[in-house]
Amino acid sequence: MDTEKKQHVTDYVTDFDPRAYMDAIYTPEKDDSGNTALNVPYLNNLNKAFIEGDIRGQRILDIGSGPCINSVLPAFQRFEEIYLSDLVPKNLTALKNWRSGNSANMLPVVEYFVQSEGITISSEELDELLRNKISGIFEIDVRRRDPLGDRQIPEVDAIVSSGCLESAATDYESFSNYVSNITPLLKQGGKLVLSTVLYRTSYGVGSKVFMTAYLTPEYIRHSLNLVAMTSYTKNSFRRRKRQPTVRHSYALLPKRLFDLNGNEEID
Numbered sequence: 001m002d003t004e005k006k007q008h009v010t011d012y013v014t015d016f017d018p019r020a021y022m023d024a025i026y027t028p029e030k031d032d033s034g035n036t037a038l039n040v041p042y043l044n045n046l047n048k049a050f051i052e053g054d055i056r057g058q059r060i061l062d063i064g065s066g067p068c069i070n071s072v073l074p075a076f077q078r079f080e081e082i083y084l085s086d087l088v089p090k091n092l093t094a095l096k097n098w099r100s101g102n103s104a105n106m107l108p109v110v111e112y113f114v115q116s117e118g119i120t121i122s123s124e125e126l127d128e129l130l131r132n133k134i135s136g137i138f139e140i141d142v143r144r145r146d147p148l149g150d151r152q153i154p155e156v157d158a159i160v161s162s163g164c165l166e167s168a169a170t171d172y173e174s175f176s177n178y179v180s181n182i183t184p185l186l187k188q189g190g191k192l193v194l195s196t197v198l199y200r201t202s203y204g205v206g207s208k209v210f211m212t213a214y215l216t217p218e219y220i221r222h223s224l225n226l227v228a229m230t231s232y233t234k235n236s237f238r239r240r241k242r243q244p245t246v247r248h249s250y251a252l253l254p255k256r257l258f259d260l261n262g263n264e265e266i267d
């Protein structure tokens, strides 16, 4: 039947359906004992990256948040100002509804996080705490050299981005360019946490299939090295120092490279 056919799409603004995405990622799975529960392994890996990389500070920017808050859950005790951003207006609306307390649709993943990380406050309290820390929700396009356009925000202590750069990119080269586009938003010594899908060229959301850039751990490391080198060169030129400092440092989730589907280290 036609309705069952998957449709390949390329335009996030017209084709990304926040509700279908939430349904896809927040669908409980049955475990061995027949109980149903959410299974969001990458969230545990992300939390691990925040702990191991000692990612903390005043401000954090989540790039390509989608309609959800997964990526900033590990930031709830570590940052005072949390910024969410995405290309798709419908995602921004979903996030704003949640922030204003008009939607409880993030609770399943907050609950998952509270349980899996043994957090001592309730899901409702954590949800509220997080909502109170959201300092901005705005449009971003990682394909632009200046991803925020005219919007000005202070440089951030950390950027987190899950599944966004490879969604926006068509290949390794564009992925690498987008890494260079976003890193100037970091302050000196700021950290970038990437949660990235490896070895895939597409993912499905409801009846739609979105293409992603095919990435390997080597590609990712290489693009990060390029950014570090570029900023080294820029700094040495601008400051004319003999021993310039590299402007950004990285705590890359796949520095300890975890497979997205499990906890196994693949480095």
Ligand SMILES: C[S@@+](CC[C@H](N)C(=O)[O-])C[C@H]1O[C@@H](n2cnc3c(N)ncnc32)[C@H](O)[C@@H]1O
Residues within 6 Å of the ligand: 012, 016, 025, 063, 064, 065, 066, 067, 068, 070, 071, 086, 087, 088, 091, 140, 141, 142, 143, 161, 162, 163, 164, 165, 167, 168
């Ligand atoms: C796979 S979803 C990831 C959503 C969320 N971060 C998560 O972990 O579930 C990819 C997200 O990237 C966003 N995106 C795609 N192209 C983008 C672009 N050029 N600039 C910024 N965000 C983009 C999409 O709108 C979508 O929300």
